[in-house]
Amino acid sequence: MPFRGFEGPAGSGKTHRLMESVGERLAQQPLLPHQKVLALTFMHGSRRRLDEELRSNPQLRGKSVAMTIDSFALQVLTRWRSLAAALDLATGDFNETCNACGQLLEHPQVALWVVRSYPVILVDEAQELAPPRLRIISALAPHASVFVAADEFQCLDEEVDTGPFLEWFQGGEITQLNHIHRTAVAGLLNAGANLRQLAAPVNGPGLRIDYFFPNLAPFRIGAAIHQAQGTRAVLFPPAGRDWADAIAQRLSEGLQSPNYNIPPIRLALEPRASDEIAAVMAVVGVADLLSPAQIAERFAQLENPPRWTPQVISAALHSMSRQGKTLWTAAELRGLVERKAASFRAYTSDRGRGIPLLGIHQAKNRQFDHVVILWPHGVPGSDQLKARLLYNGITRARISCKVLVRGDNLLQQAPFVFNAA
Amino acid sequence: MKIVRLDIDGFRGIQNGKVLFGDFAILIGANNSGKTTVVEALALLLGRERLVRHLTEHDFFGSDPVAATRIKIVATISGFAPNDPAHHHDWFRQGRGVEKWFDPASGDLHPAATAQATDLACQIAFGACFDHTTLEAETVRYFYDAAHDDDPFADDSPVVPLPIGLIKELGLFLVPANRTWDRMMSFGSDLFRKTVAYVGGNPAEAVLAERNRLRNPDQPLEEDEKLAALVGEVNDDLKTLFGREIDLSLRLTTTDSEGVLDAVMPHFQEPGRPPLPGRRHGNGIISLQTLVLLTRFGSLRKARGDNFIMLIEEPELHVPPPQQRKLLHYLKKMATQAIITSHSPTVSSVADPHQLVLMVNRTGALSANPLLKSPIDQNATAVRRSLFLTERAATVSAVMHPAVLVPEGKFDASWLRLFGRIADLTELPADPQGATFTHEVGVIPTKDARIDETYRDLAMVHPAITCLVDGDGAGNNYKAALSGGASPCPRVIQWPNGWTIEDVVAWVCAADATVVAHADLVPYALPANIGDLAAYLKSDGAKRDEILHGTLADAIVGKAGCSRRARHVLSVLAAIATGKPPPANSAAPLAHANGVTIQWTFNNAFPGI
Numbered sequence A: 001m002p003f004r005g006f007e008g009p010a011g012s013g014k015t016h017r018l019m020e021s022v023g024e025r026l027a028q029q030p031l032l033p034h035q036k037v038l039a040l041t042f043m044h045g046s047r048r049r050l051d052e053e054l055r056s057n058p059q060l061r062g063k064s065v066a067m068t069i070d071s072f073a074l075q076v077l078t079r080w081r082s083l084a085a086a087l088d089l090a091t092g093d094f095n096e097t098c099n100a101c102g103q104l105l106e107h108p109q110v111a112l113w114v115v116r117s118y119p120v121i122l123v124d125e126a127q128e129l130a131p132p133r134l135r136i137i138s139a140l141a142p143h144a145s146v147f148v149a150a151d152e153f154q155c156l157d158e159e160v161d162t163g164p165f166l167e168w169f170q171g172g173e174i175t176q177l178n179h180i181h182r183t184a185v186a187g188l189l190n191a192g193a194n195l196r197q198l199a200a201p202v203n204g205p206g207l208r209i210d211y212f213f214p215n216l217a218p219f220r221i222g223a224a225i226h227q228a229q230g231t232r233a234v235l236f237p238p239a240g241r242d243w244a245d246a247i248a249q250r251l252s253e254g255l256q257s258p259n260y261n262i263p264p265i266r267l268a269l270e271p272r273a274s275d276e277i278a279a280v281m282a283v284v285g286v287a288d289l290l291s292p293a294q295i296a297e298r299f300a301q302l303e304n305p306p307r308w309t310p311q312v313i314s315a316a317l318h319s320m321s322r323q324g325k326t327l328w329t330a331a332e333l334r335g336l337v338e339r340k341a342a343s344f345r346a347y348t349s350d351r352g353r354g355i356p357l358l359g360i361h362q363a364k365n366r367q368f369d370h371v372v373i374l375w376p377h378g379v380p381g382s383d384q385l386k387a388r389l390l391y392n393g394i395t396r397a398r399i400s401c402k403v404l405v406r407g408d409n410l411l412q413q414a415p416f417v418f419n420a421a
Numbered sequence B: 001m002k003i004v005r006l007d008i009d010g011f012r013g014i015q016n017g018k019v020l021f022g023d024f025a026i027l028i029g030a031n032n033s034g035k036t037t038v039v040e041a042l043a044l045l046l047g048r049e050r051l052v053r054h055l056t057e058h059d060f061f062g063s064d065p066v067a068a069t070r071i072k073i074v075a076t077i078s079g080f081a082p083n084d085p086a087h088h089h090d091w092f093r094q095g096r097g098v099e100k101w102f103d104p105a106s107g108d109l110h111p112a113a114t115a116q117a118t119d120l121a122c123q124i125a126f127g128a129c130f131d132h133t134t135l136e137a138e139t140v141r142y143f144y145d146a147a148h149d150d151d152p153f154a155d156d157s158p159v160v161p162l163p164i165g166l167i168k169e170l171g172l173f174l175v176p177a178n179r180t181w182d183r184m185m186s187f188g189s190d191l192f193r194k195t196v197a198y199v200g201g202n203p204a205e206a207v208l209a210e211r212n213r214l215r216n217p218d219q220p221l222e223e224d225e226k227l228a229a230l231v232g233e234v235n236d237d238l239k240t241l242f243g244r245e246i247d248l249s250l251r252l253t254t255t256d257s258e259g260v261l262d263a264v265m266p267h268f269q270e271p272g273r274p275p276l277p278g279r280r281h282g283n284g285i286i287s288l289q290t291l292v293l294l295t296r297f298g299s300l301r302k303a304r305g306d307n308f309i310m311l312i313e314e315p316e317l318h319v320p321p322p323q324q325r326k327l328l329h330y331l332k333k334m335a336t337q338a339i340i341t342s343h344s345p346t347v348s349s350v351a352d353p354h355q356l357v358l359m360v361n362r363t364g365a366l367s368a369n370p371l372l373k374s375p376i377d378q379n380a381t382a383v384r385r386s387l388f389l390t391e392r393a394a395t396v397s398a399v400m401h402p403a404v405l406v407p408e409g410k411f412d413a414s415w416l417r418l419f420g421r422i423a424d425l426t427e428l429p430a431d432p433q434g435a436t437f438t439h440e441v442g443v444i445p446t447k448d449a450r451i452d453e454t455y456r457d458l459a460m461v462h463p464a465i466t467c468l469v470d471g472d473g474a475g476n477n478y479k480a481a482l483s484g485g486a487s488p489c490p491r492v493i494q495w496p497n498g499w500t501i502e503d504v505v506a507w508v509c510a511a512d513a514t515v516v517a518h519a520d521l522v523p524y525a526l527p528a529n530i531g532d533l534a535a536y537l538k539s540d541g542a543k544r545d546e547i548l549h550g551t552l553a554d555a556i557v558g559k560a561g562c563s564r565r566a567r568h569v570l571s572v573l574a575a576i577a578t579g580k581p582p583p584a585n586s587a588a589p590l591a592h593a594n595g596v597t598i599q600w601t602f603n604n605a606f607p608g609i
Helices: A014-028 A044-056 A069-079 A081-087 A094-105 A108-117 A131-140 A163-170 A186-196 A217-227 A241-252 A273-281 A292-300 A309-323 A330-347 A383-394 A408-412 B035-046 B164-170 B190-199 B204-215 B225-242 B257-263 B283-303 B321-334 B382-390 B392-399 B410-426 B436-440 B451-459 B473-482 B501-510 B513-517 B519-524 B530-538 B540-544 B546-557 B560-577
Strands: A004-007 A037-041 A064-068 A120-123 A145-150 A173-176 A207-211 A232-236 A267-269 A355-359 A368-375 A397-405 B002-011 B014-020 B024-029 B071-078 B100-102 B119-131 B136-143 B172-175 B309-313 B337-342 B356-362 B365-370 B403-407 B441-443 B465-469 B491-494 B587-591 B598-602
Touching: A004 A014, A014 A044, A014 A120, A014 A145, A037 A044, A037 A069, A044 A064, A044 A330, A064 A069, A069 A081, A069 A094, A069 A131, A081 A094, A094 A108, A094 A131, A108 A131, A120 A131, A131 A145, A131 A163, A145 A163, A186 A207, A186 A383, A186 A397, A207 A408, A217 A232, A217 A241, A217 A368, A217 A397, A232 A241, A241 A267, A241 A355, A241 A368, A273 A330, A292 A309, A309 A330, A309 B119, A368 A383, A383 A397, A397 A408, B002 B035, B002 B337, B014 B035, B014 B356, B024 B035, B035 B071, B035 B119, B035 B172, B035 B309, B035 B337, B071 B100, B172 B283, B190 B283, B204 B257, B283 B321, B309 B321, B321 B337, B382 B392, B382 B451, B392 B441, B403 B410, B403 B451, B403 B560, B410 B436, B410 B441, B410 B501, B410 B546, B410 B560, B436 B441, B436 B560, B441 B560, B451 B465, B451 B473, B465 B473, B465 B560, B473 B491, B491 B560, B501 B513, B501 B530, B501 B546, B501 B560, B513 B530, B513 B546, B519 B546, B530 B540, B546 B560, B560 B598
Parallel strands: A004 A145, A004 A173, A037 A064, A037 A120, A120 A145, A207 A397, A232 A355, A232 A368, A267 A355, A368 A397, B014 B365, B024 B337, B024 B356, B172 B309, B309 B337, B403 B441, B403 B465, B465 B491, B491 B598
Antiparallel strands: B002 B014, B002 B071, B071 B119, B100 B119, B119 B136, B356 B365, B587 B598
16 A cells, blocks of 8 residues: 655645544554554654644544654664664664664564554655655555655755655655645735745735835834734744844834834744753863762853753763762763753743744744744855745745845845746 | 573672573572572562562672662563564564564574574563662663663663563462462462452352351350450440440451451361361471462463463472472473472472573572483483483482582492591581582582593583593593593593592591401401402402492491591592682692693692591
């Protein structure tokens, strides 16, 4: 039986249809009591949202497990390390782990071992399946009922060659979804459709693309946020962080002028794991050899410690009492810090106070009523990638989207104008 | 399902060790060789929670666990029917065990099936560590994946806990050595309750009827005329103290169902005699209750297709010899697998040599090997037949010692046995060298002229073997043969030049020549000159006359000088055999070029003896 695939633009209900057809599959062929549906995705955040969605689905509630592909790969590899060692598989970074896991799953005994627990597997955001991760899914596909949702245009990683994925995806039983459910606002729909064809997005109902003088920009942004009703978010592409920080700083002070009276607005930057880890490791010297108590002292120096630092300290204490590990090198501590940061992210909601301020990558598969996009100078990547970034930003919006560019010349460049078009 | 292999790390006296089990295995070995440790290890891993004792520091090897010290017990479960993981979802799937493939010939495990590794297997483990802040041991049972990176107590440990349901499925039942039998056939007994529950629950109506009868007895004790006055006074006192009526009544139980069940006492009745409670019968009958119950329980489980693994410690302690054999044969038939520990040659004789696992513990390194790798067949050599069939009882009792001595022939063995008797009877209480020989060294009744083959057969079983050869040309040849081959004998002792065991006996007697004049020896017409004794003992008739040997030994017991020499001989042999240095100048060592063998020559010119 070939796998089922769902392909369509952002907001076309791929995830919804994915769940629906998994539900149909379960109705035809119920799971055994110990079996569950395995839902795989890429980032911890999207795993959490997928998990929430599975919980709210009456047919799948309690019968599903959501995991990131990387943690699934690590789990399989850990349990089967005897076989991995016998096959001499390389392990190391996540790519190697995924590749080794894929190689293991190509042995039917391993794939069947997974499928005895998870006879139904769904994969969201499959466009990001680079070859090592694709290998996992394609090895499982002959043994399990696999359901895949993908939109190649939403792949934001230029490093990822989507060719192998597209080729594999052709082998499935694909349903094309063309109707956008997320929004019915014409300006947003048109801009999305244009960008997919590398055509310039056009202002229209719900969508404004503007340049304002630097002094005016904070006021216009503040006004847009202040006046909007519903969920709001401010997004920025790579290279946009500095401008976003500056705007956030201005808005937090409140804005007064003859025309505007905007109270302070709190934009909450969703920290990236790597920034948090870097901040924490900044208090540890390369040559340091620290006891758990010293680690706690160092972390106490942090001005704004991430919420997971207590878990690092308690893990270090645990290792001392359980394994007699009294001293940590900087490298060992970094490993521990990375593990704790990741597991915190995996299970803790990122909902903070204030209006989310986040990179477009971080905003993937989330949605908001009103979206402001801050487009700076020097967004890296090809025109195609810039179009994808803007597309991903605009399609987060249900009602309105305002795109502000930092310089007026930017409006003459991709993704606002395309030479080819 | 059955337990095919057990690996133990850091538990009690076993620093590390591995035991392979067949469907029927009898573990034999010297005291302290780890038989009980193996049984308790199985109970910790596979017993129901109630069987799991509270662990203390002494359960960790070395008794002084630090933070990183672990107890690790790994059992390999095999015998899945059918032999395919697809049929055993409870054992083999993501979130449960990872399948392995067991090679029954080598005992090795492989991650994928091979031509040799044909048996589907699951490895499960028990781990313990000692917490220095709470002073308690923490334990965990989990699916065991691989030897590396598998500390179940590490932060973020990926180990998957073992569900109790799978342990129950294995159906391990333990009869420990320190059992109390007399209430086995009552509700105080776990086994009885289990069996009753298994056939369909308590006899509820009978229990309730009995409970009601006990609540309202026809003749309440408190109304008996001899008690009535006392009870009346107590009631009056209570009334004064509490200001209300509180009447005392005396009932035989707690008047609830639990009380009835607890009060049940098994009775057994023989025709024409009154029924007697179990504990009034001899040990034979009361322990046989358990035999009956166990086999009943086993056959019930078997009839339902359930697993039943029996683990019995030292059945010889309580069960009389005729029933020992019956019990074991019955178990062999009833249980999916039976594992038994024993000191008894009777019990050991029920099993075939390949089912007898000899355990030897040398400073924490456990070796456990079956007497033979495979069942003995018609092609077996004469040596094997002798060792493992005709002389099996003697072989088994010899290898149960920490060290084993293989002499050249069976008369050497019988003389050494007599020397042991002499030593036991004449030993001085304060002798520092003591009679270590008799309890540390087992002597094999070697088939004549087959010392090399005997050594090779036993070397696979026992790790501490010493060979003893004559001081003649044949002895030199044996010595050469034993020092060669793939696994040369580590220790070979040779009598002085020209000597055989009879020369040793004559040397012992020569310490006090009057010994041969003993009245009991008159009928044997021993040579008057002690110098001729050796030649006489070697003569055909005297060499085989075991009555003469015994009589001469008794005479030696009476002569302090002679018995001292006999003890000296044994202490030299014992020291070498157990790997300790013998008394200075008592024997000369010579290291062989193979780097393994040390050849010792006994020195008869030992000063002061």
